[in-house]
Amino acid sequence: MAEVKLLSFWLVCLLAIPFNLSRSLAPSSTTFLDVASSLRQARNVLSLEPTTAPFNQQEEDGEETQQRTSSIVLQLHPRASIGKPKHRQHSDYRSLTLARLARDTARVKSLVSRLDLAVNRISKTDLKPVDLKIEKQQQYKYEYGVQGIQGPVVSGTSQGSGEYFSRVGIGNPPTQLYMVIDTGSDVNWVQCSPCADCYQQADPIFEPASSSSFSPLTCDTNQCRSLDVSECHNGTCLYEVSYGDGSYTIGDLVTETVTIGSAKIDNVAIGCGHNNEGLFIGAAGLLGLGGGSLSFPSQLNATSFSYCLVDRDSDSVSTLEFESSLPPNAVTAPLLRNPQIDTFLYIGMTGLSIGGDLLPLSESLFRLDGSGNGGIIVDSGTAVTRLQTDVYNSLRDAFAKGMRDLPRAGGFALFDTCYDLSTKSSVEVPTVSFHFGEGKDLPLPAKNYMIPIDSNGTFCLAFAPTSSTLSIIGNVQQQGTRVGFDLASSVIGFVPYKC
Known part of the structure; x- marks a missing residue:
């Protein structure tokens, strides 16, 4: 009788457990x-008012970030919070949504095109330059004496739809710049002075002459050889990344110091773009988080990274973290x-x-x-x-x-x-x-x-x-x-x- 009562007791306890505690x-x-x-x-x-981001994010990220014990942390901002001037072009939310979806369609087309090129093993020497860029390329060649740099129809992924940004220090002393974060790209780059053609960005154009750590890469370096499209000029490596929405960046491949919070990372290969065009809404360039050798995680030799994307319609801030378990x-x-x-x-x-x-x-x-x-x-x-x-x-x-x-x-x-x-x-x-x-x-x-x-x-x-x-x-x-x-x-x- 005692055993029956005990069994009944456990059945009652089990039935009292909320059924949705176990998702499986x-x-x-x-x-x-x-x-x-x-x-x-x-x-x-x-x-939304434009965001003014503090440079040392680690002081503001709180206990949650500390518990993840990542060694490098930077803040993430949604496009809406830093793109106020662009948002003024939209009279209502429907118009803003249409613009977002147009950017998104261009990006997806670019991703698919790049994959098709890789799967079909199309050599970059078999590709034709983008017609829309020929005039700009000629201008760059004229002003900088470059001969023969040409890019494929698609050699990267479009950051025209880049929706999240981080504040990064480039150079020594660091110049603070907004950069698109992109898991679909490898090449890191910023707009650089002097500009043959630069789009409008929220921060001043990066000035290489003001940085003691700026160093052009030669053509025989592994970084230069890792580029999809490159050209040699007077012994220095020139890069080009072109995108499916007509965006592109052309310039010198260099190494620079990158500062994130209190962490300084020396000799990071980045593009110093003298000729750039695209829908970057004020960002100075791009931080590539892809799996290639030139991406930021690869150059950090990071074993892990993580991010959390806040609501695209908010001015909230989250983090991108490296070495976070x-x-x-x-x-x-x-x-x-x-x-x-x-x-x-x-x-x-x-x-x-x-x-x-x-x-x-x-x-x-x-x-x-x-x-x-x-x-x-x-x-x-x-x-x-x-x-x-x-x-x-x-x-x-x-x-x-x-x-x-x-x-x-x-x-x-x-x-x-x-x-x-x-x-x-x-x-x-x-x-x-x-x-x-x-x-x-x-x-x-x-x-x-x-x-x-x-x-x-x-x-x-x-x-x-x-x-x-x-x-x-x-x-x-x-x-x-x-x-x-x-x-x-x-x-x-x-x-x-x-x-």
Whole structure:
């Protein structure tokens, strides 16, 4: 009798445990979207004041950063918080959204084109220069005596859609500059004086003559040989990186001191761009976080780095950290490399679920194959996640089925699944989750896939199809999550709500 009572006691205890504590047992089928909060941010973003970033970020990052014990930390700012002059060009949030999606489309086209070049093993000597750049190149050659530097149609990735920026010190003494952070690029560069042609940036143009650590690289160096496109002039290395949206940078490849907080890193190879054009909205250049030998993590010999992307419509600040370990509660997945192109950071993903139900899709649709096709990259510069058409259609149809009680709205730009939520303050939506094998899954917050496209209450599913075999996890889906790349162990980790 005592044994029966004891068994009954434990059954009662087990039944009292909240069922949703174990995501692997019963993933939540729905979550809530705070419509009112999203619309408030959409209405306020055009009036954000430009950010003035402190140079020593480590003093302001607090206990959370210290607990991660990273050796190098810098702040991340969303585009909206430093792009006030550009935002004044938009009369409303709908116009701003259209501009964002246009930049995003150009970037994705560039990523796909670069991959195609690598997979098809097209030599840079087989490529033709971009017609739009010929006049600018001739101007650069005339003013600097350069002979014969020509670039391919696409030799890099577009930072026209760069949405997050960091404050970095270049030179000795350091000149503080805003730089785009980009996991889809390797070459670091800044605009340099004298300028044959420089676009407008928020800070003064970098002046090499004011830096005691500025040193041009010769043509026989490993750094110069690592460039996709280079030319030799009087023994010094000239670089060019051109982008799918018509942006480009041309100049000298040099080494410089880079200062982040209290850390000084000497002899970092960067491009000193004398001829630059593109949609950089005030940033002085780019900090490449890709997997190639010229990227900033590679030059640091970093074993890991992580970032957390705050809401794109906010003026909040988060951090980019190097040598920061993944916490035990991180949702992890394999970090994969493409043998045809070392820049892109691929993730071992196995599937997607909507409303707790795994979509009936073959894992091969998410897999990187031996020829370098397929697979999914994690990209900080692409905004909207792109999925192969069959995968997207399955996700969209399952999501729409779970949203059938909400009023539909017409499509918008690259979005075909939109809803009129103008009369709602909060709505229940199906949960969208990424799956990585071994029972690991990452449920996304509703605001990371249902986003406003105007300030009147129209929301769209923030995924899009692609005819390419390459899929991309964009920054809208990464918002509010610390994304860590353990380069030594080939692992990617996600820790939600850790900005």
